[in-house]
Amino acid sequence: MSAPTDVKYANIINGERVGSDATAPVYNPATGQVIADVPVASPEDLDRAVEAARAAFPAWSARPIAERQAIVSAIGDRLEEHAEEFMALLTSEQGKPRAMAEWEVYGSIAWFREIAKQELPEEVLEDTPERKVMSRHTPLGVVGAIVPWNFPILLAVWKIAPALVSGCTIIVKPSPFTPLCDLRLTEIVQDLVPAGVFSALSGDDELGKWMTSHPGIAKIAFTGSTETGRHVMASAAHTLKRVTLELGGNDPAIVLPDVDPKKVAPQIFWAAFQNNAQFCNAAKRVYIHDDVYDAVRDELVEYAKTVVVGDGANADTQLGPIQNKPQLEKVTEYFDDCKANGYTFALGGEIDNEAEGWFVPVTLVDNPPEKSRLVAEEPFGPILPLLKWNDEADVIARANDTVWGLGATVWGDDLEAVERIGRQIEAGTVWLNEVHQYSPHQVFGGHKQSGIGAENSLHGLAEYTNHQTVCLNRVEGTVA
Ligand code: NAD
Numbered sequence: 001m002s003a004p005t006d007v008k009y010a011n012i013i014n015g016e017r018v019g020s021d022a023t024a025p026v027y028n029p030a031t032g033q034v035i036a037d038v039p040v041a042s043p044e045d046l047d048r049a050v051e052a053a054r055a056a057f058p059a060w061s062a063r064p065i066a067e068r069q070a071i072v073s074a075i076g077d078r079l080e081e082h083a084e085e086f087m088a089l090l091t092s093e094q095g096k097p098r099a100m101a102e103w104e105v106y107g108s109i110a111w112f113r114e115i116a117k118q119e120l121p122e123e124v125l126e127d128t129p130e131r132k133v134m135s136r137h138t139p140l141g142v143v144g145a146i147v148p149w150n151f152p153i154l155l156a157v158w159k160i161a162p163a164l165v166s167g168c169t170i171i172v173k174p175s176p177f178t179p180l181c182d183l184r185l186t187e188i189v190q191d192l193v194p195a196g197v198f199s200a201l202s203g204d205d206e207l208g209k210w211m212t213s214h215p216g217i218a219k220i221a222f223t224g225s226t227e228t229g230r231h232v233m234a235s236a237a238h239t240l241k242r243v244t245l246e247l248g249g250n251d252p253a254i255v256l257p258d259v260d261p262k263k264v265a266p267q268i269f270w271a272a273f274q275n276n277a278q279f280c281n282a283a284k285r286v287y288i289h290d291d292v293y294d295a296v297r298d299e300l301v302e303y304a305k306t307v308v309v310g311d312g313a314n315a316d317t318q319l320g321p322i323q324n325k326p327q328l329e330k331v332t333e334y335f336d337d338c339k340a341n342g343y344t345f346a347l348g349g350e351i352d353n354e355a356e357g358w359f360v361p362v363t364l365v366d367n368p369p370e371k372s373r374l375v376a377e378e379p380f381g382p383i384l385p386l387l388k389w390n391d392e393a394d395v396i397a398r399a400n401d402t403v404w405g406l407g408a409t410v411w412g413d414d415l416e417a418v419e420r421i422g423r424q425i426e427a428g429t430v431w432l433n434e435v436h437q438y439s440p441h442q443v444f445g446g447h448k449q450s451g452i453g454a455e456n457s458l459h460g461l462a463e464y465t466n467h468q469t470v471c472l473n474r475v476e477g478t479v480a
Contacts, residue, residue: 009036009038011183011202012198024037031311035093052199056169075193079105088313097312097317099318120461134472143221146221147182156174159455177324208228213238213239219244224247226449229451252286252398258412266303268296272286274436282380287388290390307362311357330379343366360382365384404448406427415432415433444457
């Protein structure tokens, strides 16, 4: 089944489809063509969604957790029934090819089902004839979920599933660049949840600001750039909202001298270029030991030449376009900066401005300076710096010399050395001889300015709850 072309996308408020006076176009980044129009929510729309979510909260949070878990699992089943439609829609609004769309849609289904098995147990800390002390988790209330454009479904699900299991109600705001899948997902599951429990509002960045300052919202679950994360936190501070912030990264990959260049090159390639490098956890700086630098670089170049870039709707495409025009302009700046400074391109470097759609070529930059923009910043596009190292302490220091700390990878045959280096990297997830392995039961979050708090695992679930201590004095005659 392909994406339906006749769907009219609507906000979902209190279980109902709601349009808006203002609309915005959504583009297919592979063609630059408009594929749909979506509502642009107003402050009044947000007020109504918050009111409905607050009204639904007491009954939803009072339901036995087993019922909420069953509903969350059923949402996963519903998504699976529509999997083909969602994969096609994801490719057309986000640009990612089929294999990545499959990874994201089936990953989202698995997340609903696995998070639905999670529960935060109530602990009994003291239990004597005189006294009982209990520690429990209570849901926070209404959650505002703010989602980016690189994984529009999965990163929404990372918020929707734990919010609903914990007993919170939720309003999802997709990125204005990729609202279709999230609006559609919210719509197709409304018969599974009571009205107001799970709403979605499409809008621009202003809607995000209204959400972070809204007094009726208890928590913001945010994934996006570090810069926006700072605004979210500042705005949420006025109402002391809880925040979970999953932000940007500048993940180092460290390649040891004992690798087989031919074997490691494809793995480094996909560590960096998966999802066309529009990946928070993409390897964004590759430190290759001097002894194998030339060989690994050359193998990377050879492998990269075999990778098919194009419209994700074509069966042989492996890498799609840049997702949106502003991002294309941002990525172009890094190409220009490399050229202006005379850095050497091992591959790529020339953007075809006449191309239909928003494409840039896979580009490898040969040993640019450590302080170059390309190394020090997060381009979030398929241009990758390759760097040399020869001293272990020095490469660790360089890997850690950044405000970010989201992820890292280390590659080598000497597992002791690989683990020794990996353990010294300041990052939320360190992958050793693998990358991009996530699990609903594996905690995920950033160190330093890559984020605050965590998603997934019971630690992530707990972020949708308050701690509550209940103390019961049982001594007879105390009060009567
Ligand atoms: P972005 O920060 O521009 O936008 C993210 C969301 O925030 C969008 O829905 C946007 O409309 C909204 N927004 C914008 N301004 C806002 C404001 N002032 N207040 C509230 N909401 C606002 O990010 P993006 O360009 O969509 O995504 C790319 C970034 O996300 C990269 O930096 C990437 O590393 C990061 N990211 C992080 C993770 C993670 O889990 N750590 C995952 C994916 C992406």
